[in-house]
Amino acid sequence: MSAHDPIRGMEGRLDGGVVRVGGDARQRYYDSSGYGRPTGEEVALAPVEAAHLLFRGDLDTVDGMGFREFLAIDDRLVVRFLVYRDFRERGFYLSPAREGWVDASDLAGDAADDHDTDDSVGFDLIVYPPGKGPWDDEIAYRIRVVGERESIRASSLGRCVLAVVDEESELTYLDTRRPAIDGSTTYDRPNSVPGNLLADRAILWDPPDGLYEQAFYGQRLAGRGAEGGPLQLSLVETAFLLREDVIDLDVDLTAVVDRGRRVEGERFDRRLAVYTALREAGVVPKTGFKFGADFRTYADVASVDDLGHSERLVRALPADHAFAPRELSLDVRLAGGVHKRMTFALTTLTGEIDWLAVERLTP
Amino acid sequence: MSAHDPIRGMEGRLDGGVVRVGGDARQRYYDSSGYGRPTGEEVALAPVEAAHLLFRGDLDTVDGMGFREFLAIDDRLVVRFLVYRDFRERGFYLSPAREGWVDASDLAGDAADDHDTDDSVGFDLIVYPPGKGPWDDEIAYRIRVVGERESIRASSLGRCVLAVVDEESELTYLDTRRPAIDGSTTYDRPNSVPGNLLADRAILWDPPDGLYEQAFYGQRLAGRGAEGGPLQLSLVETAFLLREDVIDLDVDLTAVVDRGRRVEGERFDRRLAVYTALREAGVVPKTGFKFGADFRTYADVASVDDLGHSERLVRALPADHAFAPRELSLDVRLAGGVHKRMTFALTTLTGEIDWLAVERLTP
Numbered sequence: 001m002s003a004h005d006p007i008r009g010m011e012g013r014l015d016g017g018v019v020r021v022g023g024d025a026r027q028r029y030y031d032s033s034g035y036g037r038p039t040g041e042e043v044a045l046a047p048v049e050a051a052h053l054l055f056r057g058d059l060d061t062v063d064g065m066g067f068r069e070f071l072a073i074d075d076r077l078v079v080r081f082l083v084y085r086d087f088r089e090r091g092f093y094l095s096p097a098r099e100g101w102v103d104a105s106d107l108a109g110d111a112a113d114d115h116d117t118d119d120s121v122g123f124d125l126i127v128y129p130p131g132k133g134p135w136d137d138e139i140a141y142r143i144r145v146v147g148e149r150e151s152i153r154a155s156s157l158g159r160c161v162l163a164v165v166d167e168e169s170e171l172t173y174l175d176t177r178r179p180a181i182d183g184s185t186t187y188d189r190p191n192s193v194p195g196n197l198l199a200d201r202a203i204l205w206d207p208p209d210g211l212y213e214q215a216f217y218g219q220r221l222a223g224r225g226a227e228g229g230p231l232q233l234s235l236v237e238t239a240f241l242l243r244e245d246v247i248d249l250d251v252d253l254t255a256v257v258d259r260g261r262r263v264e265g266e267r268f269d270r271r272l273a274v275y276t277a278l279r280e281a282g283v284v285p286k287t288g289f290k291f292g293a294d295f296r297t298y299a300d301v302a303s304v305d306d307l308g309h310s311e312r313l314v315r316a317l318p319a320d321h322a323f324a325p326r327e328l329s330l331d332v333r334l335a336g337g338v339h340k341r342m343t344f345a346l347t348t349l350t351g352e353i354d355w356l357a358v359e360r361l362t363p
Numbered sequence: 364m365s366a367h368d369p370i371r372g373m374e375g376r377l378d379g380g381v382v383r384v385g386g387d388a389r390q391r392y393y394d395s396s397g398y399g400r401p402t403g404e405e406v407a408l409a410p411v412e413a414a415h416l417l418f419r420g421d422l423d424t425v426d427g428m429g430f431r432e433f434l435a436i437d438d439r440l441v442v443r444f445l446v447y448r449d450f451r452e453r454g455f456y457l458s459p460a461r462e463g464w465v466d467a468s469d470l471a472g473d474a475a476d477d478h479d480t481d482d483s484v485g486f487d488l489i490v491y492p493p494g495k496g497p498w499d500d501e502i503a504y505r506i507r508v509v510g511e512r513e514s515i516r517a518s519s520l521g522r523c524v525l526a527v528v529d530e531e532s533e534l535t536y537l538d539t540r541r542p543a544i545d546g547s548t549t550y551d552r553p554n555s556v557p558g559n560l561l562a563d564r565a566i567l568w569d570p571p572d573g574l575y576e577q578a579f580y581g582q583r584l585a586g587r588g589a590e591g592g593p594l595q596l597s598l599v600e601t602a603f604l605l606r607e608d609v610i611d612l613d614v615d616l617t618a619v620v621d622r623g624r625r626v627e628g629e630r631f632d633r634r635l636a637v638y639t640a641l642r643e644a645g646v647v648p649k650t651g652f653k654f655g656a657d658f659r660t661y662a663d664v665a666s667v668d669d670l671g672h673s674e675r676l677v678r679a680l681p682a683d684h685a686f687a688p689r690e691l692s693l694d695v696r697l698a699g700g701v702h703k704r705m706t707f708a709l710t711t712l713t714g715e716i717d718w719l720a721v722e723r724l725t726p
Contacts, residue, residue, distance in 0.1 A: 068559075068568060075562040089586070147563055148652055149626040166652035167597035168582045169564060196431075199438040200510055201532060205431060219531045223452070234530035263512040289511055289529035292693020330655020330697060337700040 012050055012062040014073075019050040019062050029053070034093035034133035037100050046096035047073065048080045048125075052088060055081070076145075079165040080124055083145050086163075086171050087125070090363055093133040097123040097142070106139060123160050127363070141363065151322040154346050158356055164325045174332060175361040178354065179343065183283035183299035187215035192248040195233070197256065202238040202249055204231045216284045216301050217241065234287065235260045236268070236275050266349070267316070273351035274316040288313050291334060293342075312343045312357075319348045332358050375413055375425040377436075382413040382425050392416070397456035397496035400463050409459035410437060411488075414444045415451060439508075442528040443487055446508050449526075449534055450488070453726055456496040460486040460505070469502060486523050490726070504538075504726065514685040517709050521719055527688045537695060538724040541717065542706065546646035546662035550578035555611040558596075560619065565601040565612055570594045579647045579664050580604065597650065598623045599631070599638050629712070630679070636714035637679040651676050654697060656705075675706045675720075682711045695721050 010028075012019040021029065021036075025043040029035040035053065036043035045053065047070075053059035054067040062070050071078055087094050095101040107122055125143040132138050141161045146152055148166040157176040164172045187210060195204035203221060204211070209228060211217050218233040220226040233241065239256045241247045249256070260268030271294055278285040278297060285295035293313040301307065313335045321344075335342035336359065346354040373391075375382040384392065384399075388406040392398035398416065399406040408416065410433075416422035417430040425433050434441055450457050458464040470485055488506040495501050507523040509515055511530050520539040527535045550573060558567035566584060567574070572591060574580050581596040583589040596604065602619045604610045612619075623631030634657055641648040641660060648658035659673040676698045684707075698705035699722065709717040 068566075071566075072559070072561060078561050078564065085586075149563060164652075166650050167563065167599070168650040168652075169584075169595045169597075170582065170587075170650065170652065172653060196435070198435060198441050200512060200530065201441065203431075203434075219533065221532075223448075224533075232532045234532075236530065287529050287531040287533065289527075289531075289533065289689060289692055290535060291696060292689055326652060326655055329652055330693065333654060334693060334697045334700070337697070 009060045010053075010058065011060055012045065014063050017047075019045040019047065021045060021059065029058075030134075034095070034128075034135075037134075044100070046098060046101065047077055048084045048096055051077060051081045052084055055085065079147050080145050082165055082169055083143065083163040083171060084125060087127055087143075087363065091130065092127050092140070092363065094125050094127040094143075095134050097126050101134065102126050106142075125163075141361075146325060148325050151324055152328070154317060154321045154323055154344060154356060155319065155354070157358070158354075161361055162325075162328075162358075164329070166325075172329060173361040173363060174328060174358050177357045179341075179357040181278065181283060181343075181355050182281045183278075183297075183301075185215065185282045185284050185298070185301040187211075189215070189244065189246045191245060193246060195247055195249050197238070197249050197251050197259070200235055200259070202233040202235075202247070202256075204233065204247060207231045211246075213304050214302070216286065216298070216304050216307070236271050239272050240275055240279065266318075269349075269351075270316040270318065270345075270347045273347050274314060274345040274353060276351070277345070277353050278314070285314065286310070288315075291338060291340070293331070293335075294345075296340065297343075310340060312341045313338075314343045314345055316345045316347055319346045319352075319354065321346065328358060332360055336360050372423045373416075373421065374423055375408065377426050380410075382408040382410065384408060384422065392421075393497075397458070397491075397498075400497075407463070409461060409464065410440055411443045411447045411459055414440060415447055418444070418448065442510050443508050445528055445532055446506065446526040446534060447488060450490055450506075450726065454493065455490050455503070455726065457488050457490040457506075458497050460489050464497065465489045469505075488526075504724075509688060511688050514687055515691070517680060517684045517686055517707060517719060518682065518717070520721070521717075524724055525688075525691075525721075527692065529688075535692060536724040536726060537691060537721050540720045542704075542720040544641065544646060544706075544718050545644045546641075546660075546664075548578065548645045548647050548661070548664040550574075552578070552607065552609045554608055556609060558610055558612050560601070560612050560614050560622070563598055563622070565596040565598075565610070565619075567594045567596065567610065574609075576667050577665070579649065579661070579667050579670070599634050602635050603638055603642065629681075632712075632714075633679040633681065633708075633710045636710050637677060637708040637716060639714070640708070640716050641677070648677065649673070651678075654701060654703070656694070656698075657708075659703065660706075673703060675704045676701075677706045677708055679708045679710050682709045682715075682717065684709065691721060695723055699723050 012021040020042055022042045026038045026041050029043050030038045035049045036045040054070055097107055123142040124145040127141040129138050129140040143163050144160040145163045158178040162174040190208045193204050193207050195202050212231055218231040221230040221232050242253045275285050284298040284301045288294050288296040291313050294316050295314040296310040297312045298310050332342045342358050344356040375384040383405055385405045389401045389404050392406050393401045398412045399408040413425055417433055460470055486505040487508040490504040492501050492503040504524045506526050508526045510528050521541040525537040553571045556567055556570050558565050575594055580600055581594040584593040584595050605616045638648050647661040647664045651657050651659045654676050656676040657679050658677040660675045661673050695705045705721050707719040
């Protein structure tokens with residue numbers, strides 16, 4: 001396991017959660033390679049740093065333990081070690097996200113977060129940009145390490161890169177952001193266009209052309225590409241347009257919402273809230289069914305005949321949702337494969353929405 | 364809405380769930396275009412056929428109703444109509460799956476099925492091969508029409524093509540089959556290779572090379588591509604190899620299974636049953652995490668250095684699972700995008716497995 005034989009034996013000792021190493025450790029570990037925190041001539045190493053030095057053979061023992069024994073001192077150490085090693089092998093310097101190693105200000109969670117204390121806001125590792133190290137003042141990635149079997153509160157994401165260690169110890173990096181959602185689609189809406197509710201859809205038998213052609217509401221009954229004719233609306237489009245008085249059906253808004261809730265429960269309300277927020281931002285949401293999402297979105301629709309590529313896949317989730325990493329991996333992988341950004345709409349019961357974008361990262 | 368004006372008015376009447384049309388209807392609808400069931404000179408049309416003829420303007424009214432009124436006679440009619448029309452536009456002839464229209468033997472569900480009577484085993488439409496019709500004796504597809512918001516029992520699939528009508532009335536066709544799962548991977552397993560359990564993985568510190576190189580168990584601790592060295596095993600690999608006496612850890616099988624169940628509950632048992640069935644069939648399962656699945660599988664591994672493309676993505680589900688169409692769409696779309704077959708392992712508590720493959724179909 002040793003990359004090279006050390007010039008002379010280096011030994012560390014566990015002391016209050018860190019590994020202290022004396023001798024020329026400061027020069028050897030910190031100055032030349034960015035490991036640890038200098039304390040005079042000594043260096044204090046976080047366990048993950050000590051594990052990596054043991055693994056490389058650059059440190060011989062810690063309190064007599066080799067790599068194998070040391071890895072067992074803490075259940076969380078092995079997954080952190082795997083991520084730490086991966087960044088080191090990619091040529092990055094990185095530090096554990098703990099006071100003394102990095103500035104306290106770099107450790108603060110996302111200001112927008114407010115969640116239970118049992119869910120770490122923080123990060124596990126701070127990765128510096130290529131060529132930089134702990135002695136510089138720049139950060140490339142704030143890394144949160146999670147095992148495949150842990151669950152992750154959606155509200156705790158938005159600023160960190162998730163490093164997911166799957167059950168076979170392969171790594172997947174997921175960058176999380178809080179994007180601004182806006183578009184430029186505008187349309188002068190008509191009033192009280194008549195139609196009927198038919199099971200899970202409404203049909204407008206003689207709609208103004210612009211409703212579909214310019215604003216991309218609904219779908220022609222005669223199929224895609226049909227010129228004019230009756231327009232089918234989804235239940236969520238129906239509820240939105242009914243509330244805006246754009247259409248006038250044989251039933252009222254309550255009946256439409258009830259029909260939505262009968263099958264979907266609260267999910268229908270969440271989808272309607274997200275649909276509304278997107279439309280109000282000038283973005284056109286259409287069904288994301290073929291991608292397994294709630295919506296695919298077009299930010300700038302001028303005409304259906306000249307429709308670009310949809311930019312995002314949107315999934316409406318309860319604000320307190322916790323992701324299984326595998327579920328996140330599925331959504332993000334699919335979105336990446338079709339060149340769209342996976343975007344989660346974390347939606348409260350009162351319809352407030354936090355947007356969360358997640359995409360795969362290759363450091 | 365009318366494709367052409369009829370030569371003379373054709374009128375139908377509702378009678379016991381069918382629409383009867385007299386005059387030259389037999390020649391006009393059945394003989395020349397495969398609509399309906401001839402009853403003497405008259406033709407009996409299923410509602411979906413009558414709806415399509417009304418839509419095309421080839422039938423004027425049914426009991427005085429035009430297309431628009433007729434569509435409202437039954438909540439299920441509109442989704443069936445959309446699918447019926449789509450096949451007609453693609454040039455296929457098709458019939459409703461009901462006695463009198465097609466042979467009773469063609470209507471029987473999958474013999475392997477045994478589920479509640481409230482879940483239709485049957486099909487809604489029978490599609491004939493190109494150039495064939497109801498007067499021939501060949502079937503291209505057995506179609507089951509479902510709305511996006513319906514749930515679909517996994518056990519009822521395997522022989523039909525699902526036609527999913529999404530909330531915007533777009534269609535997605537999913538072909539379902541019961542595949543045979545087999546592979547040719549063989550390996551003479553060693554005995555009692557020692558190792559330790561470390562949190563969610565086991566590490567074999569000095570394993571025989573073939574365990575990884577030939578049989579593709581585990582992952583090198585030193586990373587992919589590393590020659591030799593310690594091997595990490597996932598919990599499910601660990602449980603399987605422990606039960607087979609291939610490895611010998613500091614803990615027993617019960618402790619490993621308990622650790623799996625602690626987070627995953629019964630899902631761990633299902634995954635272990637599926638893993639075991641795949642290995643026993645000569646197929647190598649590895650994690651499907653990056654694809655959001657339980658496993659990706661390789662049927663014929665001779666050497667890890669010469670690994671082909673994995674053929675399937677496998678998800679372990681309870682035998683009584685009911686799919687949301689959107690969930691099915693997500694899995695199948697992702698699998699198609701990476702050229703693998705989405706395969707569900709419907710697994711009972713006692714570990715019996717029915718395999719179900721689902722893929723997108725373009726008729």
